[in-house]
Amino acid sequence: MIDLSSINPVVLAAALMVAATPILLAAIGELVVEKAGVLNLGVEGMMITGAVTGFAVAVMTRDPYLGLLAAAVGGATISLIFAVLTQVMMANQVASGLALTLFGLGFSALLGQGFVGVSPPRTPRLDFGWLTELPVIGPILFRHDPMVYVSLILVAAVWYFLNYSRGGRILRAVGENHEAAHALGYNVRRVRILAIAFGGACAGLGGAYLSLIRVPQWTEGMTAGAGWIALALVVFSSWRPWRVVLGAYLFGGIIVLQLNLQAAGFRIPVEYLAMSPYLVTILVLVVMSSGRARKTLAAPGSLGRPFHASG
Numbered sequence: 001m002i003d004l005s006s007i008n009p010v011v012l013a014a015a016l017m018v019a020a021t022p023i024l025l026a027a028i029g030e031l032v033v034e035k036a037g038v039l040n041l042g043v044e045g046m047m048i049t050g051a052v053t054g055f056a057v058a059v060m061t062r063d064p065y066l067g068l069l070a071a072a073v074g075g076a077t078i079s080l081i082f083a084v085l086t087q088v089m090m091a092n093q094v095a096s097g098l099a100l101t102l103f104g105l106g107f108s109a110l111l112g113q114g115f116v117g118v119s120p121p122r123t124p125r126l127d128f129g130w131l132t133e134l135p136v137i138g139p140i141l142f143r144h145d146p147m148v149y150v151s152l153i154l155v156a157a158v159w160y161f162l163n164y165s166r167g168g169r170i171l172r173a174v175g176e177n178h179e180a181a182h183a184l185g186y187n188v189r190r191v192r193i194l195a196i197a198f199g200g201a202c203a204g205l206g207g208a209y210l211s212l213i214r215v216p217q218w219t220e221g222m223t224a225g226a227g228w229i230a231l232a233l234v235v236f237s238s239w240r241p242w243r244v245v246l247g248a249y250l251f252g253g254i255i256v257l258q259l260n261l262q263a264a265g266f267r268i269p270v271e272y273l274a275m276s277p278y279l280v281t282i283l284v285l286v287v288m289s290s291g292r293a294r295k296t297l298a299a300p301g302s303l304g305r306p307f308h309a310s311g
Helices: 009-035 043-061 064-088 093-115 129-133 137-141 146-164 166-176 178-183 188-214 226-236 241-263 270-289 291-296
Strands: none
Touching: 009 043, 009 137, 009 146, 009 166, 009 188, 009 226, 009 241, 043 064, 043 093, 043 188, 043 226, 064 093, 064 188, 129 137, 146 166, 146 188, 146 241, 166 178, 166 188, 178 188, 188 226, 226 241
């Protein structure tokens, strides 16, 4: 028997912010990468690498913030493999990204063998004083861990950087027409490598959020397709930062609602969730290969196209 009265909308709204945070962190990093004209399908691999790196460092130091920092470094470091392959050796971006995901999944499984069943240090929630006691708004907005707010601040910073800074205009110019940007004297390769490293750091943070805060434990393959969902959010938000937030929160709400509906007695086959990352992958690749779809969604003009410096 289905009992919807057991679902608390305030708790549901607060939980969706937590569920959306790892996806949001990974997606905003990938948005910057794609704005630079690079399609990195290795988000899942960078996330899982950040998850195990952050977990291991946090457990060994008993400091969750050092774990998060290590996750960002780990994600950025593994992303440089992709950067070397695609920007220096001119390898295919789609194939290199898929290879990065497979490498990250295997590498993380190897590193995480000694951390199964280990509990990480607790990440405290921020104390907003009397704001936390406000009815409805308090539990929804003011009772979260710091990374929930960091993710939103990061989105605002990326939005400002892309629209109002010289560096952001250069990055967008590289992504729209790398040949014209090169002719103007901009170092296309350097801009793209820096963007890839930033995207890797954000994906690493998203993975560490999963292993340290949302599900405080290490489990092999625990990202469970979150990286593919992040990729889809970038595409279907039309490469706009604030739309990524809406998409991430919508998907987080679906995850939390599905769990609550199951608890209320409404049976949803888990196979639907299990196959969703693969459907998302197909949709992303279809959109990227369709010129009409790319134009409709206002994709960066040079997205996915290799850059060969003429001099």
